[in-house]
Amino acid sequence: MHRLHTDRVRLGYGERIxxxxxxxxxxxxxxxxxIGSNGCGKSTLLKALTRIISxxxxxxxxxxxxxxxxxxRLLARKMAILPQTNEIPVGLTVGELVSYGRFPYQKGFGRLNQSDLDAIDRALEKTGTAEFKYESVDSLSGGQRQRVWIAMALAQETEIIFLDEPTTYLDMAHQLEVLELLQQLNKEEGRTxxxxxxxxxxxxxxxxxxxALKNGKIVRSGSSEEVISHEVLKEVFQIDAVVEKDPRTNKPICITYNLIKGE
Structure with missing residues (x-):
């Protein structure tokens, strides 16, 4: 049985489905x-799964x-979300931002107890950001900031983490760094x-x-081998893609593609 699933869900904004x-x-x-083209419903689906929208x-x-x-509060103890854009109050330190992840566990005046402090330190260590604990978040590089946001989600101690385009605006090295961190959290801690x-x-x-979504519908779902194929990419993105096997990972890799016109 899957912990999280949807059943014939309809999502939209007003009359726009x-x-x-x-x-x-x-x-x-x-x-x-x-995955899917712009406007296909990816972010809308993520927001609905995390109850940002109904x-x-x-x-x-x-x-x-x-x-x-x-x-x-109970839902926030089960799932955390990092949205596409994050606004940070000027002057906020890394430790202060990560402490926000403890909100679902705080009572009364919201003071941090030892359990909270330990969770914050574990999250900082896990994401390699402990050295920045007392530094201003806005002084960090894009990749460092993204790891700090992930640390905040880890401090929330949820079993499910949602991320909306976590590699946006990052260079190739920092993109890989963030994705490898997420993979590590999945493999070592069983995080969904x-x-x-x-x-x-x-x-x-x-x-x-x-x-793979198109116009709010699932075109194909499954393993990378089942979804990243010439046929699926043609239907979802209207591209004529050359898909081969990555010699390092044995996973599918899109070598090149052309836009299909007139279809």
Missing amino acids: IIDDLSLEIPDKKITTI HQSGAIMLDGKSILKENT IVMVLHDLNQAARFADYII
Whole structure:
């Protein structure tokens, strides 16, 4: 049984429907990546799965219970989300930002107890950001900041982490660094990772399960070998792709592609 699944979900904004009649399952303790062209519903789906927006009909179930009926603090102890853009108050230190992950566990005046402090330090160590604990977040590089945001999610101590395009605006080395960190969290701690990625080769390399969306519908879902194929990429992105096997990972890799016109 999958802890998180949807049943015939409809999502949209007002009368504008983005996703309709969508049923899917998120594999437990695996890395799931959602791919698709701009506007296909990837981020909308992520927001609905984490209750940032409400679904109009159907059901989103976590541990056999509708997420709409779950207590907010209890839900925040089960899942964390890193949105596409993050705003940081000027002058906030790394340690202060990571401490926000402890909000679901705080009572009264929100003072941090020893358990909170230990969770913060573990998250900083795990993400390699402990040396920046007392530095201002806005003084860090893009890759360092992203690791700090992930540290905040780790401090929340959830079993499921959602990320919306976590490699955006990062150079190739920092993209790889972030994705390898997420893979490590999955392999070593059994965290369920769900993320939206634009880079197909990154999705193929790091995901155990891929969901390909087009116009709010699932075109194909499954392993990278099942989804990253000439036929699927043609349908989802309207490209004529050459897909081979990566000699280092044995995963599919898109070598080159042309835009298909007139179809």
